[in-house]
Amino acid sequence: MYVRGLGGERPAVPVAPERLQAAAQARLNAADFAYIAGGAGAERTMRANLAAFERVRLLPRQLSGSRDRDLSVELLGHTLVAPLLLAPIGVLEAAHPEADLAVARAAAAERVPFVFSSQASVPMEDCAAAMGDSPRWFQLYWGTDDEVTRSFVRRAETCGAQAIILTLDTTLLGWRPRDLDLGSLPFLRGRGIAQYLSDPVFRSRLDSPLPAPALQPARTPTLLRAAAELSTRGRKYSLNLSQMRAGAARFTGTYTRPDLGWDDVSHLREWTGLPILLKGILHPDDAREARARGVDGLIVSNHGGRQIDGEVAALDMLPAVVAAAGDLPVLLDSGVRTGSDVAKALALGARAVLIGRPYVYGLALAGEAGVREVIQNVMAELDLTLGLMGVRAARELTSEHVRL
Structure with a gap:
């Protein structure tokens, strides 16, 4: 990037998170930006997610670094090139006409898993075809029609999904003032379905x-x-x-089902042999129940602050959920913006993280290339952070590398 700068070339996608969001806002119309960027209520939970990362400080060691760092991690029997996945985001056509298809291509090019959303703008089959053998997962919303839910699971299996993520925190749509003030729900226009x-x-x-x-x-x-x-x-x-x-x-x-219960998780376990992860876990007791139900992993998340105003920050609950999860791998999303954020989450026990809004902003600015730039930026900062902390591999980060 510095060398290209000598010739006057600037990145298509701003590196700093705040400028990235501002550039995307300038590109998008008000309703589309509101849907992507907005949160629940007064957006206290969104701010809490970011503040939680501010409270965690990295503690480097000197004279212990390595010329090359290893970002790879093992997860659900697969080796990932980095502890990074692209979170499931609905209505990606709000950001760019190619929507999920552009994101699928970008993820495949960078070899990071893309989690197909139930609320996608492009069918999962089309995205899978564009990805070749690159890793992909599927995120499931469980509505009131069980046969549709089972059909989604079968299609995900056929598409080569390596895991099913069951989202638990959106059995009702949250109170989202930005969308409400504009009277804008994209699904009523046939978007995201x-x-x-x-x-x-x-x-x-x-x-x-x-x-x-x-x-x-x-x-x-x-x-x-x-x-x-x-x-x-x-x-x-x-x-x-x-x-x-x-x-x-x-x-x-x-599409919503407020009475979804633990027995439904057991039914899902009967429906598929794919690994099942539960997304939206914040309470340690829920982590313990998940272990008893035979799931394969947990995702600590508050849906990026889009569901409950004033909810606990996801990162704040990560250590307690990791402790309760036993040998289950725990991932984190909500509030991850930078490579140093990834390092903090790994040090607190996450096996990997999911990023959401940042890659959507990249999509809005430059399509597939913009998503790739966001991925590359996060991975580059993570690599540099490891090097400067004297850590040779991402999987070696522990609580000894952070102070609260």
Whole structure:
């Protein structure tokens, strides 16, 4: 980057997290940026996630470094080139027209796992085809239609997913003022529901749509524009406007399940032989119950602060969950912005981390190339951090390398 700078070339994607977000905001319209960047309520949880990393300080050792550092980690029987995954993010078309497909290509190029979202803008099959043999996982939202859920699991298996992540903290959609103030929910416009519209079981339900007053025939200019969007998206799936309205209505009426319980986790264990990770674990007792239910890993997360306002910071709960998890691998997301953040999470017991908003901002700025730059920046800073701390491998980071 410095050498290219001699010729006047600047990075397409700002390196500093704050400037990265600001550049993406300048590129996106208000509704799309609100959906990507917003959090629950007064966004106290979002701020708490960032503040938690501020409270953890790295403690380097001198004269113990190495010319080359090893970023690789072992996870669920696979070797990852770095302790980094791309988190599942819904409605990526809000950031860039190529959406999940651009992210899939970027992840494949950098050999980091991409977690396909249930709320994707591109079907998982298309993303898997673009990734070759690169690692991919699938994130599952469990709605009220168990047959659709099972269909998603079967498709993920067929797509070569190496694991299923069951998200637990979004059985209801959080109170999100940025979206509410704009009256903007992308799913009502047919955005972010590609996995559903491409699913044979879900499509078989479209002849019996659920009632949705917001989706009645368009009469105002705004509704007419929404109808035009639905029609355009419907053509991708050979669906007419009526079917698209039915699809959006059925999705909004069935995709959340507030009464999801531990027995459902046991059912999922019966449905698939793939490793299962539970995402949204914050309480140590939930980690213990997860072990008893035979899951394969945990993800400490508060959904990036998008669900409960005033919730505990994910990083603050990481050590306690790791202690309760026993031999289960524990990952972390929520608030990770930099390579030094990754180092802090690893030192506190995480096996790997997931990044979310940063790569979406890169996607907004430069598509696939922008996502790659964000990945490269995080990995480069992690490598330099290890070198400056006198640590030869990412997996060697321990609590001895941090002070609270």
